Amino acid sequence: MIPFAKAHACGNDFLIVTEDAAAKRDWSDLSRQLCARNTGVGADGVEFFAWLGSKSGRIRLHNADGSIAEISGNGTRCVAAWMCSMIGAKAGDELRIETDAGLRICRINSVRANGSYSVEVTTGMGIPSASRKTVKLANGHSVEGLAVSTGNPHFVIVVDSSDFSVAGTTWQEIGAQVCSHSDFAHQTNVEFVHIVSPNEIEIRIYERGVGPTTSSGTGTSASATAIIAFYRCLSPLRVVAPGGAQTVKWDGPGSELELTGPATLIARGEAWCG
Template sequence: MIPFVKAHACGNDFLVVEETLAGGNHAGIARKLCARNTSVGADGVEFLDRLPDGSFFLRLFNADGSEAELSGNGTRCVAAWLAYSEGLKQVTLGTHGGPRSCTTVSCEETEFLIETGMGVPRVHPQTVEVPGVGAVEGANVNVGNPHFVIFVDTDDFSAYGLTWQALGEKICFHPDFPKQTNVEFVRVLAPGQIAFRIYERGVGPTTSSGTGTCASSTAAIALRGCSTTLEAIAEGGPQRVVWPSKSEEMRLTGPAEIICVGEVTL
């Protein structure tokens, strides 16, 4: 039996499992536990390692068993769990994408609003040649993990004659991205507001993404002249991004909710 915590951030759901229980089988556990119809179900598993000096480190494994650098929403879910279970309203969580500082802004029972320092994003325009589609223009954005952002002006986020899901899959697995990439489709609604959809590496379409929110906002601010304070709206709801300047850390504020605590048999 493996104890787990399930939490979600805007519908982007994660399981939190103590690293000591992984036994080196992180990928296998993630594939097993994330299965929607035959197990608990989640977009990924955050393995929480408690280091001897009292600090924390996260290893994120996606639903398909692949390991990712980090998840903004997953990190926030872990921060919510530590605030709920151990009273840690301020915590820094190490990830393979760099440390992320989390502060609980407000809480009500199992629902938390958390601000996270997301590092300094990097962005540059890029064109990807997609067979059967042609040249797809976008932006390569790194917020601790890789993203490709495409601006659209369609209500359904379709682009280049394809649904965003279909084009997202093609770009995610494109040879230009040997380790695959997350793909966002962004509509600028106003100087201070964008909407986006995400095809997430290792998962597929998801209702939300913390790093996807940051990547979409980075591209909108840097390449479309949007406000340095943005509301970014995904299918699962809005999050708030503040990026004062290109040399400063981006900060992300959004919700996280503890769903349940349980045990599962592998």
Template sequence: MIPFVKAHACGNDFLILEEEVAKRQHAMVARRLCSRNTSIGADGIEFLERKPNGELFLRLFNADGSEAELSGNGTRCVAAWLASSEGRDRVIFGTHGGPRICRVIDNADPVYLIESEMGVPRVMPRTIELPGVGSVVGAMVNVGNPHFVLFTESEDFGAHGLTWQALGAQISTSPLFPHGTNVEFVKILSNDEIAFRIYERGCGPTTSSGTGTCASSAAAMALRGIGRELTAVAEGGPQKTVWPSNEAAMRLTGPAEIICRGEALGL
């Protein structure tokens, strides 16, 4: 049996497994357990490794078995679990996208409000050419993992005559991005609020994304000149971002909720 915890952040759901249980079979375990019709179901798995010196390291595998550098929402879910199970109100995680510090600022177990330090976003305007679509103006944003952000004024977030889901799938898997990319479609609502949709690499459309929230906010701040403190609203709900300057780390605040604990059959 494989013990697991399931949690979500604005509907973006994850399983949490201890590394010693996974036995390094990350991709296979992720594909099996994340299947929504034949198993537990999730957007991905956070594998938590406890190093001998006490450090904590997270490896994120998407539902399709691919590995990503990190997940802002997934990291927050693990922080909520450690707050619930071990009473930690501050935790530092190592990730392949760099260290992330999470602080619990409100505890209403099983729901936790957590502020995360998300590193310094890097924003670079870029126009890409897609077959059958043409020129797509946007920005490459790195927040520890890759994103392509484009702005839209469409009510349904579509662009270039396509739904955001269809265009997101094409951009995410384009040869222009050899390692794939997450894609966000952003609407500016006011000087301190944006709305966006996410097509997540290795997963598809998701209701929320922590790094997607940061990438969308950073692009809007850097390229559209809106406020440095934003509410960013995805389908799963709002999160808050603060980016004091282009050289500073961005802070992300949002909820994480523990859904359940259980055991999966051995793989």
């Protein structure tokens, strides 16, 4: 039996499993079993966690397909919510979480524990970088976008259409092609951005190792980076995904980006895994 906690951030859901509970297991295989929507618990990924101190920990992220990811902004925030519940953290507390993309400091803005357990968290997401890039698809068509690093790779495509399509092709199809394109040695996350105003954008996300998702913390951060840097949108920027809105504050190149959003605990339990 594998004990777990489940949480979501704007519908982007994760399981938290301690390293002790997963000892002597193949984490990739375990993640595929646990994340399966119909035969497992169901999730976009598993955060394997180890305590490093009373308010600090380390996480290793495996996607639903078992692949390893450097970081998830939403997954990190879900872990912060779980840590809050475990230690009774309050608004104003800071949690330190080591990821494969570096240290992330999560500031707890609020805790709501009446009927459900939710927190609002501001996370320092590191210093992002962005540059223009063109990807040539197998059919010969070229897709213009921005390659963004937020500790993991992203390709951001700005669209004019309200359905987020690109040259008459659905964003899901383009996302799948770009994600696995040979230009990206370890694949890439893909975001499609529609600019609503200088202070707000809407996005769709094709996540590496998962597919279309309702939300992504690093995808939100990457989209905001691209739009603030190259399209003269303003910080703080409201970023709306199908799962909900998050806010990005970024002062431009060389400065750390801050991501603010909610995370909610869903369940605790145990799972049979062969």
